Amino acid sequence: MGNRPFYQFYRFFWLGLDWLFPPLCCGCNQSGTRICDACRDQVMEMGENICPYCGIPLGTGNLICPECQELKPAYLSLRSWAIYNGPIREAIHRLKYKGDFGLADTLSEFLIKEIADLKWDIDMIIPVPLSSGRKDERGYNQAALIGFPIGLFFNYAYRPNGLKRIRETISQVGLSREERLINVKNAFEADPKVVAGKSILVVDDVCTTGSTIRACAEALVSAGAAAVYAITVARAIPGYTDK
Numbered sequence: 001m002g003n004r005p006f007y008q009f010y011r012f013f014w015l016g017l018d019w020l021f022p023p024l025c026c027g028c029n030q031s032g033t034r035i036c037d038a039c040r041d042q043v044m045e046m047g048e049n050i051c052p053y054c055g056i057p058l059g060t061g062n063l064i065c066p067e068c069q070e071l072k073p074a075y076l077s078l079r080s081w082a083i084y085n086g087p088i089r090e091a092i093h094r095l096k097y098k099g100d101f102g103l104a105d106t107l108s109e110f111l112i113k114e115i116a117d118l119k120w121d122i123d124m125i126i127p128v129p130l131s132s133g134r135k136d137e138r139g140y141n142q143a144a145l146i147g148f149p150i151g152l153f154f155n156y157a158y159r160p161n162g163l164k165r166i167r168e169t170i171s172q173v174g175l176s177r178e179e180r181l182i183n184v185k186n187a188f189e190a191d192p193k194v195v196a197g198k199s200i201l202v203v204d205d206v207c208t209t210g211s212t213i214r215a216c217a218e219a220l221v222s223a224g225a226a227a228v229y230a231i232t233v234a235r236a237i238p239g240y241t242d243k
Contacts, residue, residue: 007152014105023102026094027087034106039087046080046235054210055079057237073210075217075228080207080235081114088234092205096142104145107233111146111203112153120229121199124157125150128204128216129188131165146233147203156201162194163202163216188219196224207232 022032027039049058051065055078058065082088091107094100115122127143135141144160151158167187202216207230217228 004153007149010149010152011105014102018102023100025087026091026100026103026106034102035087035091042086043088044083044085044240046082053077055207055235056210067210073214073217074221075202075213075230077118077120078207078210078213078230078232079114079118080232081110082234083240084206084234084236085240092142092234095145096138096205099140101140101145104142105149107205108146108149111231111233112150115150115154115201115231118231120201121227122154122156122201122229123198124159124162124195124200126162126195126200126202126216126220127160128202128212129160129163129165143204146205150201150203157198159194161191162200163188163190163219165189185215188216190219190223190225192223195220197226199227200225200229202228202230204230204232206234206236208236 018034023034024031025033025036025039027042028036030036046055047057050056051058051068052063053068053073053075054065056065056067084092091103095103095107125147127141127147130138130141130143141160147160148158150156165187166189200220202213202220204213207213213230213232217230220228
């Protein structure tokens with residue numbers, strides 16, 4: 001499974017850097033590990049009683065969440081590994097805003113295990129793209145850093161340019177679900193020469209309402225993608241997610 005020599009080279013690269021420059025735990029700052037065992041035990045992984053489409057936890061007796069009943073997404077399935085709180089929230093924050101690139105390696109390992117269990121039939125990985133302004137400001141796309149080693153491990157084609165933002169959007173932070181849907185509507189465009197006929201896995205760091213991934217999937221399907229799946233490291237769940 002996968003182009004393992006390239007993935008092993010990638011892993012040795014990070015192991016070497018960690019030996020030269022010991023990392024700090026994202027949860028407690030313990031030296032020598034990116035997430036220590038105690039902080040790993042605090043991670044709340046998503047349960048099994050979830051919507052088969054968007055992956056959000058379901059109430060008792062529900063088979064599909066109300067949002068997906070009302071508006072079925074263009075993707076076939078969206079899954080998230082953990083709830084966006086505690087050490088995972090801090091890990092994503094450090095990766096996203098503080099340039100702690102080694103955490104992309106750690107987070108990708110968790111997603112590799114999740115994807116292996118899901119057994120999706122995937123041809124290609126595409127990270128959710130940043131706007132040009134936000135990428136220029138930050139200097140990198142955290143979703144791309146997470147997605148790259150996943151592609152190496154499974155030997156999926158990695159095509160970050162297969163999907164792009166064609167319209168600047170405001171930050172989704174603080175917006176309602178309806179406002180988020182409007183904010184990202186028609187904000188993405190996929191390249192038919194890249195995605196047509198392909199089964200695509202969209203990768204992102206955090207899913208809040210799922211509006212961004214919905215918009216990405218719509219653009220990919222419109223460009224001829226055969227199927228779209230999506231995975232994120234974390235999912236914001238009301239009542240569980242840190243403010």
